[in-house]
Amino acid sequence: MTDIKAVVRVQHPDIVLTETVNHDRSAKVKSVSEAGTDPTSGKFFYRIESSDFSRFEEGLRRDNTVGEFERVIETRDSEAIYSFEYTDEAKILSSVISTANGVTLEMENEGRAWIFTIWVPERTNLTHLWNYAQQHDIDIDLLRVNEYDSLGTKDAGLTDSQREALLVALETGYFEEPRNATLSEVAADLDISQPAASGLLRRGTKRLVVSSLVDDSDESD
Known part of the structure; x- marks a missing residue:
C-alpha cells in the first residue's frame, strides 16, 4: 500500500472560522492536533495568532459557524489557544477526511481560504473529499500530492x-x-x-x- 500526503486549498463562507479570519485579517489559525478532546464535549482546539484578540473575538461573535468559545491560554502576547464549539451551519472538512480513513495533519488559513495537509491510505480516498466539496459548492484545489x-x-x-x-x-x-x-x-x-x-x-x-x-x-x- 502506498500512502498519500495531499495538500489542498478549500474555500467557502461556511467553513469553520472563515468569517472570523475575514473580520480579523491579522489572524492566523492552526489546528491543535494533539489536543485530548473529549468526543462528547464538542470542543475543538486551535492555536491563534492575532495582533488584536478583542477584534478576533468580535469576529467570533459574528461568525455563524461558531457557538461557544473560550480563550484557554495565552502562550505569548500575540498567540493563544482557543476552544470552539461549532454550530449546525458549520462545514467541517476534517470529519469528511476521517470518513475517508484519512488524518488531518495540519489545517491553517490563507486569507479566507484554508490549507489542509492530509494523510490518506490510497489516492482514491481523496474522492470522498472532492464529492463533498462538489455537493456543498466548496471551491477545492489540489496543491500537491506525494507518495507517503x-x-x-x-x-x-x-x-x-x-x-x-x-x-x-x-x-x-x-x-x-x-x-x-x-x-x-x-x-x-x-x-x-x-x-x-x-x-x-x-x-x-x-x-x-x-x-x-x-x-x-x-x-x-
Whole structure:
C-alpha cells in the first residue's frame, strides 16, 4: 500500500472560522492536533495568532459557524489557544477526511481560504473529499500530492511505539471529529499511561509531518 500526503486549498463562507479570519485579517489559525478532546464535549482546539484578540473575538461573535468559545491560554502576547464549539451551519472538512480513513495533519488559513495537509491510505480516498466539496459548492484545489511512507509497513522515521500508537488511535476513531475515542481509551488499548500515549501521538504526528515536508523539499530540489 502506498500512502498519500495531499495538500489542498478549500474555500467557502461556511467553513469553520472563515468569517472570523475575514473580520480579523491579522489572524492566523492552526489546528491543535494533539489536543485530548473529549468526543462528547464538542470542543475543538486551535492555536491563534492575532495582533488584536478583542477584534478576533468580535469576529467570533459574528461568525455563524461558531457557538461557544473560550480563550484557554495565552502562550505569548500575540498567540493563544482557543476552544470552539461549532454550530449546525458549520462545514467541517476534517470529519469528511476521517470518513475517508484519512488524518488531518495540519489545517491553517490563507486569507479566507484554508490549507489542509492530509494523510490518506490510497489516492482514491481523496474522492470522498472532492464529492463533498462538489455537493456543498466548496471551491477545492489540489496543491500537491506525494507518495507517503506507509504508516502500516514502513517507518517514515517512526519508532515502533509511535507507529503502534498512531495505528491504534486511527482504528479507534481518535482522529475523527468529533472523536470516537478519548486519549485515555487509546492509552488503555496500548496498556500505557495517558501522558505516555499523548507523547507518542504528538511525537509520531510531528515525525509524519516532518517526513512529508522533507520529501517535498527533496522533490523540489
